[in-house]
Amino acid sequence: MKKILKSQISQLWKRINQSYELFIPIEKDNKVNFSMWQEGDQVNLEILKTNSSPKNIIFPQTETYLQFEKNGKKINMESVGGKKEAYVLFGVRPCDVVSFNLLDNVFLREPVDRFYEERRNKGIVISMACSDPEETCFCSAFGIDPENAVEGVDVATWDMGDKILWMAQTEKGKMFTQSLKDLLKEATEEDEEACVQLKNNIKEKVKNLPLSNIDMKKIDKSMKDLFESSIWEDFSAQCLGCGSCTYVCPTCHCYDIQDFDGGKSGERFRCWDSCMFSDFTLMAHGNPRKTQKERFRQRFMHKLVYYPNNHGTYACVGCGRCIERCPVHIDMVKVIKKLGGEL
Structure with a gap:
């Protein structure tokens, strides 16, 4: 497990932004949504849920497939869909990570949606555990543990107040973590014990949510x-x-x-x-x-x-x-x- 102090987090984002498009919860006009990060943006990692899900990064609300132009009796066509640049999604909540897996079931089955596939393959997904679930949350009814890393995430993180704990989950996540080794420090035994306590606290909060008793x-x-x-x-x-x-x-x-x-x-x-x-x-x-x-x-x-x-x-x-x-x-x-x- 690795860690980074929150006082150094902007350095991390700058480093990531050198090689990737970085999408992170940005607050603008009193709403928080995943947007492409630029230095000076107001980042909000404390909000539990963004106004809209980060689904639109891998499955855009609108996406042009084809552009065509008529030239006399000829028509020139150009395929323009898909995602060309590598990107990082930072701070995705476990429920939203699981939603990507559900979309995969639809778009990555034969016949595969090649534009969707390209977007998925270009991305690195970094989750963040839900330290303070809200009363409208009922993810536990569908077997989602908001305190743990979920399937499909490349790197899992936990907000510990003054620092963020970081754990790579996939080969892609391990390679990405390795590229940031000068910024990420080794977590101590005390850090890991504090993370276990945080997970237990989250689990107790989920049990006491008003919508936690759904029996599917x-x-x-x-x-x-x-x-x-x-x-x-x-x-x-x-x-x-x-x-x-x-x-x-x-x-x-x-x-x-x-x-x-x-x-x-x-x-x-x-x-x-x-x-x-x-x-x-x-x-x-x-x-x-x-x-x-x-x-x-x-x-x-x-x-x-x-x-x-x-x-x-x-x-x-x-x-x-x-x-x-x-x-x-x-x-x-x-x-x-x-x-x-x-x-």
Whole structure:
């Protein structure tokens, strides 16, 4: 295990920025999001969750695939998607790291999304344990330990107040750590004991969170029973169909392909889409889900039933962003408990 004093952390960022694009939680206009670091930026590592997940670094909200230009009777086309520069994501919370693994299940299966694959391969992910989980967190329901390193992270870190403890987890992480050996010092036995105590404190906090008692096994019912449940009518009646929940969700991955026609030139691009929108999967004959009830049901059935049936894990990491952002206070946890017959 390594360590670095917080008083030296800006030196670390400068060093990383020499070889990589560095994305880190930056505070701007009273919001914190993962942004490309520049010297002088207001970094906020204390905030538990960024306003939006860092998903947009590996799966951008909009991404141009192809640019084309008409020259007489000829059309010149150029592929422009993907990620060309190596980058580092610093300070990703465990729930968001796990969300990357869930996206991998979708985009790295055959046929592989080459642009997504390129972005994933170019990145180094550095996680940071959640020292102070919030009341809207329920990641433990999905087997995520916010105090530990999770699968898929290259380097795990822990905020110890005056210092950050650092532990490489993958070969990529070990090579990266080696390149910073003059800045990272060996952690002492006291440092490691303090880290164990921090982990125990986090674990106790998670146990006492108001949403920590979710039992996902209670919704282990037949697909037919869940699909025909009466709860969809009740909850969807409140839903505005604004799509806020899907846009802050770290695991939502639906997208649309659009063409921009600029006359003699144009481009083809991908942009996020939402199953909560009335024109989602719109086809020539119309929309297969005509009511808000059907669209609302699709969102939750996908996360809790369809995705698990295909990949063996739920398509939710319990970050709680959807609970915080919903303008009419629709609660993911209440839906889960209602499906399980608890409410």
